[in-house]
Structure formats: structure tokens, C-alpha cells
Amino acid sequence: MDNRPIGIFDSGVGGISIWKELRAKLPSEDTIYLADSKNAPYGEKRPGQILDLSIKNTELLLKKGCKLIVVACNTATTNAIDHLRATYPIPFIGIEPAIKPAALGSSSGKVGVLATRGTLSSELFHSTAKNHASHIEILEQEGTGLVELIEQGKAQAEETRALIRKYIQPMVASGIDHLVLGCTHYPHLIPLLREELPERVRIIDCGEAVARQTFRILEKHSLLSGRKERSIHQFYTNKDPELLSLFLKGEDYQVSYLDF
Secondary structure, three states, X not given: OOOOOEEEEEXXXXXXXXXXXXXHHOOOOOEEEEEOHHHOOHHHOOHHHHHHHHHHHHHHHHHOOOOEEEEOOHHHHHHXXXXXXXXXXXXXXXXXXXXXXXXXXXXXXXXXXXXXHHHHOOHHHHHHHXXXXXXXXXXXXXXXXXXXXXXXXXOOOHHXXXXXXXXXXXXXXXXXXEEEEEOOOHHHHXXXXXXXXXXXXXXXXXXXXXXXXXXXXXXXXXXXXXXXXOOOEEEEEOOXXXXXXXXXXXXXXXXXXXXX
């Protein structure tokens, strides 16, 4: 048993969608969440910048005593996780678009992927698509501007709806029956996406799979918590604590500003 916290970092509030799945699957685990909103979006940065930011976040979480780190950002995973795993002596859980289940479930043979430039241009994304979806057509769409709107608290705004409509209509017209969300910010858009997508299109994100994998790795390495009392969750942001609190609505957790 190991009562040290799980660390989670993302380029802002997107990883809260992952944190909620982790809390549901692992209710006894303490967590520390870093929202690097000051540097969002990662998807528009160069690979070297993404790696440097991922190292910075990792080292801060290690200083806070984390036993495992979830890289709750698709772009950081695709650009940095191999280096992190080779450099630091704890397990890392990465995020990648859930292409495999979408490909297996598709009857039309066409799957849409909405992701950042950093994810869509990565070697990991292309190898995943090649290995698991070579028999279907993958329609890629860069979600330019969506992360910025979410980070401004505009996940349900009309300007966000207009951008979503612009991005998904060509994929829908092409006949997709699954839409893979390739950025952890994008599950915050699911209410709007469901209104704009036909019923036949299933939305796929990776949150539940990440939580299951985190449980497996903790169990494998004998790192599961033995805590009986209520778990402790700490949230830090380097930009706007009120925004992060907005995405934790209904939750009684304190969000602190931290200059990192």
C-alpha cells in the first residue's frame, strides 16, 4: 500500500475530464492536479517547448511526492512521454486518441478525429492509426481555437458552437459514424457536440480507459492506496483559480494559484 498522491498535469483545465474518471475509478487515491494554463495550448508549440514544459510539470509533481504521473494531455504524451519514462523512476500514464475502439466499432468505415496540431502531426498518432485503423478512413480535423475558448470559460458559448459546426460538418457529410476527441479539453464540449452531431455519430474519448490503465499500473507496482478516510485532492493553476474552480463545479475542492 502506498498513500502518496497521483500527479496529473495538463496545459490547463482539459485534464479535469481525466481527473474525474480517475476519482470515480480510484476513490481512495489522493491527487495533485497542475493546470499549466499560462502556457496553453500545448498543441500550437514546437516539440522542444512541449518537452520542456512537460519536464517542468513532472519535476514539480515529483517534489510534491507523487508516486505516479498521468500526462493528461494528448500533445504532451505524444511529444514527451518517452523521455519522461526514460528519465524518471516512477510510472507514467499517457493519453492518446481512442482510435482503436472507434475503428473496431465503425460500420461506415469512416471515423473522424478532432485534435490539436501537435497530436495530429505526431509519430505516435500516425503509428496508432496505422496499427489499429488501416482498414478504415480516418478524417483528421485540427481544432484550432477550441482550447483557447475553453480556457476562457467559453465551452458552451455560441462562438464555440460556430467553430465546432465548422469543424465537424465536413466530417459528418463524409459519413463518419464515430468522432474521436483527441484532446483532453474537448470532452468539455460534449454537450455542444451532441447537439450538433447526428444521433448515428458516437463520441469517443479516452478518460475511462486512462482510469482503468492507471488502476492496473498501480496494482501491478503495489502502489494502490490503503487510505480509509476521505481522499485529498489538491489543484494548482498558474493563471486563473476561478476558471479551474468553474470546471470543478459542484465539488468542494480548493484551487490555489502557483507560479510555475
